[in-house]
Amino acid sequence: MEAKQVHDKTVSGRALSQPGRRRFLAAACSLAPSLALAESLPQLERGGSGGPSVGSIPTEARVDRALRQFGMGFHCAQSVLEAYAADFGLDPMVARRMANALAGGSGVGGECGAVASGYLVLGLRHGSTTPAYGDVDKEAALFGRISRFVDEFKKRHGAITCRELLGVDVFTKEGLEEARRKDLFTNRCPNYIRDAITIVDSLD
Numbered sequence: 001m002e003a004k005q006v007h008d009k010t011v012s013g014r015a016l017s018q019p020g021r022r023r024f025l026a027a028a029c030s031l032a033p034s035l036a037l038a039e040s041l042p043q044l045e046r047g048g049s050g051g052p053s054v055g056s057i058p059t060e061a062r063v064d065r066a067l068r069q070f071g072m073g074f075h076c077a078q079s080v081l082e083a084y085a086a087d088f089g090l091d092p093m094v095a096r097r098m099a100n101a102l103a104g105g106s107g108v109g110g111e112c113g114a115v116a117s118g119y120l121v122l123g124l125r126h127g128s129t130t131p132a133y134g135d136v137d138k139e140a141a142l143f144g145r146i147s148r149f150v151d152e153f154k155k156r157h158g159a160i161t162c163r164e165l166l167g168v169d170v171f172t173k174e175g176l177e178e179a180r181r182k183d184l185f186t187n188r189c190p191n192y193i194r195d196a197i198t199i200v201d202s203l204d
Contacts, residue, residue: 056087059201063194075103076193077113083197084121105162107171112162114189114196115153121200122146145203152199157192165192 057065066083070076077099085095102116110116126142128135150160159165166184168175179185 059198062201063197066193066197067190070190070193075100075113076189077102077117079193080114080117080196081120084124088124090124104170109161109163109169111160112165112192112196114192115150115160118149118153118196118200119146122149122203125204149199149203152202153195156195 062083066079069079069082074082074096078096081099082092082095084090085092098120099113099117102110102120103113105111105113106116111119122142122145126138126145128138128142130138133139153160157165163169166179166188168178168184170176170179
């Protein structure tokens, strides 16, 4: 009985003072990410054996989710990776930060962000967790999927780099202005997002 009374006085919002409630809520909130991560670890480990680990969604629903994010102003890379985040217990904010580095070819003429995030998703689904060359067959299967992904994307769009797909370098002032003037982000990028997700999901 005494233990219950102490618990009630400590935890109940009615019994705590206003500063006490704030401290209690802050402590609870600070534990939430750790608890969520701990809960997701077994699921992530299962995902390491190949395939999504948490409730996967239909491809069209995933495309819609990514396009909504893109419409809110996120980069194509962020929109694609975040659309898969829940499959692997990945915090959406972490997915956004990771994928941010891939936007627009990473500023060095690299792959379109949607394509680059496609690589990450394939790695999450099919990648090995052993040291390099520790699971040769698994790595070969992963890179085989990446090769098929690139081949199909090129077949549909003729290229995989952001600069080639848009015809401008969005990391220059002139290129960004031209992309906006021609509505390239509106007219082209949604197609790259849709096809990257569609192709990735077809490779399972």
